[in-house]
Amino acid sequence: MSDDDLMGEEGDINQDAMADEWAAAMEEQEEIDGADEAEDDASAVELTEFDGAGGGSLGGGAEDNPDLDVILDIPVTISMEVGATSISIRNLLQLNQGSVIELDRLAGEPLDVLVNGTLIAHGEVVVVNEKFGIRMTDVISPSERIKKLR
Structure with missing residues (x-):
């Protein structure tokens, strides 16, 4: 939207056009935020699945947590x-x-x-x-x- 669209006949700001511009910008931001939240949710699910797979803590021995074997060879x-x-x-x-x-x-x-x-x-x-x-x-x-x- 151009500056001419926002200005009325007497040089004052067209409030309806300004409101439409803000509404469009807010919708775009919500779409971007929604996409970021979906990515964060997917990451959280993957992390939860990894953490929960072993059923034990890192403090225990390898026999307590079979997934600990993965890092023992690093x-x-x-x-x-x-x-x-x-x-x-x-x-x-x-x-x-x-x-x-x-x-x-x-x-x-x-x-x-x-x-x-x-x-x-x-x-x-x-x-x-x-x-x-x-x-x-x-x-x-x-x-x-x-x-x-x-």
Whole structure:
């Protein structure tokens, strides 16, 4: 609808034309909102079906919830952190073979065991069949891990 359609003969706004324009806009918005709600309802149904399929909680073992087996085979990255430090880019570029970087840990302190970057345990280095390994000395409880995320 053009501005000329909204203006009356004497330059005042045609209230009927304006009301029709608003009514059409409101109908379009309701159609859009209705389509969004239908998509949200479909997503909610799919989520409910997924959550309800196992009949148990994630806190239980695999035998309590057979659907938990689906995530048990997902690979994660485990890393061990000896220590860390912060240096400037200038000092980083000056490093060469034989350079020593001081870390924030004392010799003999336990290493951090990280899973996908989240601390889960502390441990010490061991050598088994000429390969390095780590012996867990302190495993952090799930509740403590959740507290650290916040």
